[in-house]
Structure formats: structure tokens, C-alpha cells
């Protein structure tokens with residue numbers, strides 16, 4: 001599965017351990033998911049293309065480099081919003097599309113309740129933000145919806161994944177690069193990632 005990228009960095013392991021801990025309060029959960037999200041976005045954008053730009057420093061003329069690609073962020077509501085705010089710090093001009101998906105608590109099948117994408121997705125680099133990749137159903141639905149609207153280049157940026165979701169996603173969309181901070185042991189009987197970190201949305205939004 002060459003499209004699956006497991007990111008490793010001491011700061012990432014540190015913050016991930018804090019958010020996995022059930023005793024971490026909302027304030028620290030939010031603080032450390034922001035750090036994790038920024039490290040993940042930095043890795044997921046490592047190979048994006050740059051444009052040379054001649055600039056004048058106070059001392060001399062030099063060639064700098066600016067981002068050339070048109071990046072669009074698509075957070076998967078609700079939990080993906082937590083990754084949007086830290087990502088926006090790097091690319092504050094990037095358009096944002098939204099998809100709202102909620103897993104049924106019995107079946108774990110996601111149903112869509114909202115969709116609003118920028119008009120033109122062609123020739124853009126879409127970065128889908130969803131911290132939890134469990135069965136993969138939510139990301140499969142999101143990527144299918146984006147492709148239906150003309151998206152060609154899609155990267156998924158996640159935090160914790162289950163092997164079942166990784167397999168599902170890479171079988172259905174082998175061309176989509178997926179960045180994760182960890183691939184855990186398995187899904188439990190309730191289709192939660194094990195050991196995981198519990199319900200990310202509830203913990204982040206303190207509900």
C-alpha cells in the first residue's frame with residue numbers, strides 16, 4: 001500500500017499520546033490535536049509544487065519560492081473541523097469545502113447530511129481532513145462525492161486509522177495518498193478504533 005504514509009516525529013508521538021489519554025481535558029485535547037494536525041499537514045504538503053519568485057530583501061535581490069498549487073481543504077464534519085483551523089494557519093487563502101457525515105451508531109454506516117464544495121474542483125489539490133479512519137466509509141463517501149464533482153487530485157489527512165479502513169480506502173482509491181499518524185490494532189465490535197482515542201468529535205467539541 002504505497003499510497004499510505006505513516007508519519008513519524010517525536011513531537012507527533014508526544015501530542016498523540018496526550019490526546020489518546022482518557023484523562024486529557026478538552027483544553028489540552030484541543031491544544032494537542034492542533035499540534036498533531038499541523039505536523040500532519042506539513043507532511044501531507046511536503047511534495048507540493050513551488051513557483052520561483054524574485055523578491056527584494058532589505059539587502060539584496062533573491063529568488064524565493066511560493067506555493068503554486070491551488071489547494072482546497074475539505075473537512076469532514078464534524079471532527080474534521082478541528083484540523084481545518086490549524087491547517088488554515090499555513091494556507092489562509094485556501095478555499096474550503098464541506099461535507100457532513102454521521103455514522104449510524106448501530107451499523108457504523110455514515111450518512112450524508114450536508115455538502116458544499118467550491119464550484120471548480122478540476123486542477124485543484126483537494127486535502128480531505130478527517131482525524132479518524134475507522135471502517136473507511138466516511139472517507140470513501142467523501143472521495144466519491146468529490147470525484148463526482150470533478151476532483152482529480154485528492155489527499156486524505158487523518159490522525160488515527162484502523163487497518164480495516166486503510167485497506168478499504170486503498171482498495172477503492174489506490175491513487176489517493178493517505179497520511180496517518182498511527183495505524184492501530186483493529187476495530188472493536190462497535191467499530192471504534194482500538195486502542196484509538198475514543199469518540200474524537202465528542203472529545204474535541206466537549207459534548
Ligand code: PRP
Nearest residue numbers: 078079102103132134135136137138201
Ligand atoms: C467519525 C470520524 C470520522 C468517522 C470515521 O465521525 O470523525 O468522520 O467517524 O469512521 P468511518 O471510517 O467508520 O466512517 P462521526 O460519524 O462519529 O461524526 P462526528 O465527526 O460528527 O463526531
Ligand code: URA
Nearest residue numbers: 134192193198199200
Ligand atoms: N470515530 C471516532 O471518533 N472514533 C473511532 O474510534 C471511530 C470513529
